[in-house]
Amino acid sequence: MRQKSIAVLVVAAGKGERVSADGSTDPKQYRLVAGKPVLARTISAFLGVPNLTRLVTVIHADHAERYAALRLDDERLLPPVVGGASRQASVLEGLKALAPHKPDLVLIQDAARPFATLQVIGDVIAALDQYEGALPAIGVTDTIKRSADGRQVTVTEDRSQLFAAQTPQGFRFGQIFSAHMRASTIRRQFTDDAEIAEWAGLRVAIVAGDRDNIKITHPGDFTRAERIISGDQTMETRVGTGFDVHPFEPGDAVWLGGVRIPHKAKLKGHSDADVALHALTDAILGAIGEGDIGVHFPPSDMQWRGAASTVFLKHAGALVARAGGRIVNLDVTIVCEAPRIGPHVAAMQGIIAETLGIATTRIAIKATTSEQLGFTGREEGIVAMASASVEVPRVD
Template identity: 65%
Template sequence: MADHPRIAVVVVAGGKGERAAGADTVPKQYRPLAGQPVLARTLSGFLAQDRIERVLPVIGADHASQYASLGLAHPRLMPPVTGGGTRQSSTLAGLDALASDPPDIVLIHDGARPFIEPDVIANVIAALDDADGALPVTLVTDTIKRSLDGKTVGGTEDRTQLFAAQTPQGFRFGAIYDAHRRAIAYSDSFTDDAAIAEWAHLRVALAEGSTRNIKITLAQDFARAERMIEGETPMETRTGLGYDVHAFEDGDHVILGNIKIPHTARLKGHSDADVVLHALSDALYGALADGDIGKHFPPSDMQWKGADSSIFLEHAAGLVHQRGGRIVHLDTTIVCEHPRIGPHVESMRTRIAEIVSISPSRVAVKATTSERLGFIGREEGIAAHAIATIELPRSD
């Protein structure tokens, strides 16, 4: 193998995550973990490794908007490809996407394993020096029983010969790509890539894994993962203040909190003039000490004319996630005489939560009037105030 092999990573993240769902309908890879979506944490772990040339996410057919909401941007992060109906077919889709410019080594990783460690990556790559594949494993410490009927003990396994398999599983690209293409014609039910390598009679070496490298599978795994994160990085709490105001002009609806509300006028602005999302975006930028909407989306740039303001809020939330932080709470107050806001509050809370990937229980939307005073009292426009509370890793 070359001294500096070209290494690519395929992160398989196309599943629905139903076992981890509980009452949540969001796939587990997009659910927040200490404020940062699981998949964002996973991808960031590989992008932090300079020796990795490319990172390719494989997502579900209906996950495009959820992936976009992660707000990830990195020169070594490839655009996502759409996977198939099984993990095996999704992995093959990722390998297909790399085949036109094949790497020397490909690492294949579960998107729901967000605690990837540099040592595990290094162990897998090193094990490929004299093997076609490498599988990170941990020792099985519990006594393992076998049952033939699911009710009674039928035997005891020799745990010294048993290992728990993890990812990333590493392979010489040509060998595993050929094995995958042949295996899909035989079966699409292989549960990991090492099993396909075994079926193809490739030599797979064992590499040392990590007990921290857990896969989020069940709902209770989120609580365990949260505890792991709390113990590893000291966090600081920050708050940011946002304010926005727009005048009325001729129209028949307003957009507030990304919800269309019938009205006798519309709000005038360069984008869709959503004062709620603008105020929330500026509150997040303020908490990050990173300017305002005008800095990131200049009104002089015509590409933002008429833009959906969810773009701005997604970007602000993405910056929080990229810095390893989490959004703790968003609070906004809408000030207007009309239209009536109360009937739309819950829809706004739900939509704002979706945009920034947090629970609606962390979003407050309130409304008040100006008691007929000033430009708002004269029904010339609408204003919104917002406060964002976030946690960021302590940097000092």
């Protein structure tokens, strides 16, 4: 089944005047947080999304030079679009810019939310398999009072049914584009894109939000944003290594890095014998002190016979997430005389990135020969070596 293409629309057309009280002359989306502009952080958070095909930013007419100064460089970035008089109008301009590219799904993100995680983004995307729209939200924990005049309580709301909406809000592209076009013809301003979807009769799902996925609105929010980033100082970096060898046996293709490569032989092993993913899985497991593949997937267990090694890699990634960590970068070296690895590197990076939910820019895959020396030189098998750098909470 064809994977759905995903576009991202970042709304950055506001002047950001509500945070100017602290003396800054920069709109909030261009101000620095820990040395990096808020908008650059927001965009970077989405460039690691698997199947992302296009990202467009809607900016204020006066901010073209500020946007250019971000020096963002990615082939998936479209030229910025000038927004309208309201957020709703700005989103519509962004949707019009994306329409010629015909994405299946679109994620609409506030520029001032720089901390959207791949977990939250992925949950929104997954919900679109069953719903026409989805948004992350946090259940309200404070007691909510309603007042008609701001002085006397009228009623206490049932907070069990109340949720604070976040972004990204995701939709099936054609449906939200049509809903926005219809909404632009009536004299009503909607508070967010999900409300437009609801008005248009689309079903909108709620997925778990993240309390750090804040929208920077007031001067004090920058202080909180700095604290969120400085929280990384409670993390420590660990490095693991992996090494694996598999011999050849009669066959017509090998599995390497999750890619089936035609060859005059195949690799011998209990699973699909993907030597590259085995070394990589061991490197990740080693970085978090979780043993090796054999501990988690014993070769004596017949359920793993012929299994795709992406299953092993995904398990290792899940253990990192469970430990509260994140994968920083991965490096794999494949040693063989044949087949040629170079033409398949991009595909390998894509599969590894999708399996682990990380950006392809965090994955390096290299190939070399042993100059016809040893068993690899005699084309009797393939060797793979890997290293993994992982950040996990510090344990003193």
